[in-house]
């Protein structure tokens with residue numbers, strides 16, 4: 085009936101809008117993505133209501149768990165592969181090799197599948213079968229190698245490098261020191277946060293694994309805001325970066341460990357090296373605060389995120405308190421809790437890690453495994 089009035093699309097729109105207001109939302113939907121690679125990035129920036137009310141600030145988490153591979157590392161994976169193509173190291177039918185125990189491997193496996201490359205992943209042999217199976221079903225060739233430190237030539241990173249060197253038309257993507265990783269966040273994550281907050285972002289904080297996210301977002305936000313956006317590192321126990329920053333550049337031995345995965349660093353990676361001077365400061369966040377925030381975000385916001393996301397939100401909240409009411413603080417929700425549910429939501433695991441008492445009694449109902 086509505087279409088009979090051809091020539092009057094305006095009347096059509098009005099009729100539909102008033103009768104079915106949800107159609108207005110459809111008009112605002114994102115553009116179509118060109119394949120999996122086109123669907124990486126452009127994630128929502130989620131206002132965390134409870135923490136925002138509590139601090140009088142706006143605290144936002146960038147929903148990186150909504151990337152196709154489920155984490156912030158999809159962005160880096162795409163840029164690492166694009167850089168290898170641009171430099172001519174990787175041509176049609178080639179092989180991407182990386183040493184990774186986590187999200188980067190999953191991101192690379194997705195991107196390689198979508199672009200028709202082979203993907204070879206080296207990882208320590210103490211990783212969960214869930215992760216290994218996922219990589220294999222995405223088509224990656226997985227090599228499990230003994231757990232040895234970085235300075236041992238048999239460490240998974242060095243084995244990945246040697247594997248790539250032994251093949252023609254192949255690349256070792258080297259996420260830690262390849263600055264295409266940082267560029268992904270300088271060109272996408274940073275600008276998205278700036279646009280989504282309409283340039284009103286007083287502070288940003290996140291933890292680092294390779295450092296790509298922190299360095300890239302910091303570089304962009306500092307430039308866009310004329311240095312006004314404060315950028316802070318959030319460090320888990322066992323990482324050397326917080327003490328490195330606090331002591332004006334003294335490298336100390338790693339001390340302590342953390343339940344967080346994918347974050348914490350024992351050295352200054354190439355991705356971080358140039359941006360450390362831009363940072364306004366750093367926090368170290370205890371596992372007790374992190375695990376409590378995993379449960380709080382689930383209970384209060386319905387967000388099912390991993391420990392690094394929770395650590396980031398604790399840091400964003402501390403930053404908001406430090407800056408005072410009325411400010412806007414952004415951070416990264418790096419991935420979902422799916423890959424860690426058998427730990428984060430397991431009673432016996434919490435007991436083993438002496439973290440049971442960190443969960444407020446009312447929220448213990450979520451540790452059901």
Ligand code: PMP
Nearest residue numbers: 292293294295296297346392418
């Ligand atoms: N959180 C998780 C769950 C990760 O896997 C990683 C990457 N290892 C990070 C945070 C840190 O990201 P980046 O490597 O950009 O520092």
